[in-house]
Amino acid sequence: MAAATTSTSFHIRRSFQYNGNLQNSSPKRVKAFQSPTIITASLEVRRPQNVSGEFFVDHTCIDCDTCRWMAPENFTRAGDMSAVFKQPSCEEERLRALQALLSCPTSSIHTEKPPHDILEVQKTFPIPIDEHTLLGVYHCGYHSDKSFGAASYLIVRAEGDILVDSPRYTTKLENNLKMFGGARYMFLTHSDDVADHEKWSNHLGCERILHSLEVDHSTAAVEIKLEGSGPWSLGDDVTLVHTPGHTEGSVCLLYKPHKVLFTGDHFAMGELGWTIAERYNKFSVPKQLSSVKLMLDLDFEWILPGHGRRTKFRDVEDKNLSLRAFLDTKMQLL
Numbered sequence: 502m503a504a505a506t507t508s509t510s511f512h513i514r515r516s517f518q519y520n521g522n523l524q525n526s527s528p529k530r531v532k533a534f535q536s537p538t539i540i541t542a543s544l545e546v547r548r549p550q551n552v553s554g555e556f557f558v559d560h561t562c563i564d565c566d567t568c569r570w571m572a573p574e575n576f577t578r579a580g581d582m583s584a585v586f587k588q589p590s591c592e593e594e595r596l597r598a599l600q601a602l603l604s605c606p607t608s609s610i611h612t613e614k615p616p617h618d619i620l621e622v623q624k625t626f627p628i629p630i631d632e633h634t635l636l637g638v639y640h641c642g643y644h645s646d647k648s649f650g651a652a653s654y655l656i657v658r659a660e661g662d663i664l665v666d667s668p669r670y671t672t673k674l675e676n677n678l679k680m681f682g683g684a685r686y687m688f689l690t691h692s693d694d695v696a697d698h699e700k701w702s703n704h705l706g707c708e709r710i711l712h713s714l715e716v717d718h719s720t721a722a723v724e725i726k727l728e729g730s731g732p733w734s735l736g737d738d739v740t741l742v743h744t745p746g747h748t749e750g751s752v753c754l755l756y757k758p759h760k761v762l763f764t765g766d767h768f769a770m771g772e773l774g775w776t777i778a779e780r781y782n783k784f785s786v787p788k789q790l791s792s793v794k795l796m797l798d799l800d801f802e803w804i805l806p807g808h809g810r811r812t813k814f815r816d817v818e819d820k821n822l823s824l825r826a827f828l829d830t831k832m833q834l835l
C-alpha cells in the first residue's frame with residue numbers, strides 16, 4: 502500500500518511511468534531530478550485524490566479524459582484532473598489501466614513499481630474497438646499531448662489501411678502497425694490533431710490527407726490536400742465529408758462497411774452528453790451546428806471522435822433521434 506508521499510524525490514524515484522518503449526521510460530524522471538526548480542518535480546507526485554495502491558495520477562494531468570473512458574472502472578475526475586478512485590481488481594481492469602497509462606499524453610499515470618507485464622500490454626495496441634460489430638477498426642492508443650490527447654484510429658481494409666489522425670510516435674506502435682500492414686493513408690480530420698504526422702509519414706510511407714484550409718507551415722508537405730466542399734471518396738467504402746465549424750476545414754470520415762463516422766473535434770459524446778465543445782471552437786459555432794445537421798443525412802451507427810466518448814447507436818433512426826434532440830436544444834439556446 503502506498504501512502505501519500507512526504508518526499509518528492511523519493512516518490513518520483515520509486516514511481517514508474519512507461520512512455521512507449523524501454524529506452525524512453527526514464528528521461529522524464531531524470532529530467533525531474535535535473536529540473537532547475539522544485540516546481541516541475543513537485544507536479545509529478547501522487548495527487549492526494551488517488552486512493553492508495555499501485556496506480557496513481559500525478560499533478561501534470563491535463564484533464565483530457567483519456568484514462569477515464571479507457572479504464573472507467575479505475576479512473577475518475579477529481580477536481581480538474583483525473584485520479585484513481587479504485588485500484589484494478591482483476592486482470593481485465595489491470596490491462597485497461599496499463600493501456601491507459603501507455604496512452605496518457607502527458608505521462609501522468611504511474612505505478613509504484615515497474616509493471617511486470619508492460620511488454621505484453623504494449624502488444625495489445627492497436628486495440629480492437631468491438632470485435633463483433635467493428636471488425637478491422639482499432640483504437641491506436643498512445644495519445645499525444647500535441648493534440649491534447651485526441652484519439653487516433655486504424656481502419657484495416659483491402660484497399661489500404663487508413664490511420665485516422667495521428668497517435669504519438671513510438672517505435673513499438675510503429676512495429677505493431679507494420680504487423681497490420683502499415684498504412685496507405687493518414688487521414689487528418691483537422692489541424693489540431695496532426696501530432697506526429699511527419700514521423701508517421703516517414704516511417705510508414707503513408708500519404709497524408711488534410712483539407713487545404715487546415716494546412717499551415719507544419720503540414721505544408723501533406724501529400725493530398727482536399728479542396729472545396731467535397732464530398733471526396735477513398736474507394737467505394739470511404740467518404741470524406743466536409744463539416745466546417747470547429748475549424749473551417751474540419752472533415753469527417755465515413756467508413757461505410759461498418760457505418761462508422763470518425764468525427765475529429767466536430768461532434769462527440771462528452772462526459773455530460775453530446776457536445777460541439779463551443780469553448781474550443783476556432784471558426785463558427787453556427788456553422789458547426791449546420792454541419793451537425795448534415796450528419797442527419799449520413800448512414801452511420803457509430804461515432805468515433807477525437808475527443809470524447811465513442812458511441813454506438815441502435816440504428817440510423819436512433820442516431821437521428823439523438824442528433825435532432827441535440828440540435829433542438831442548441832437552437833433554443835442560440
Ligand SMILES: [Zn+2]
Nearest residue numbers: 691693747766
Ligand atoms: Zn480541434
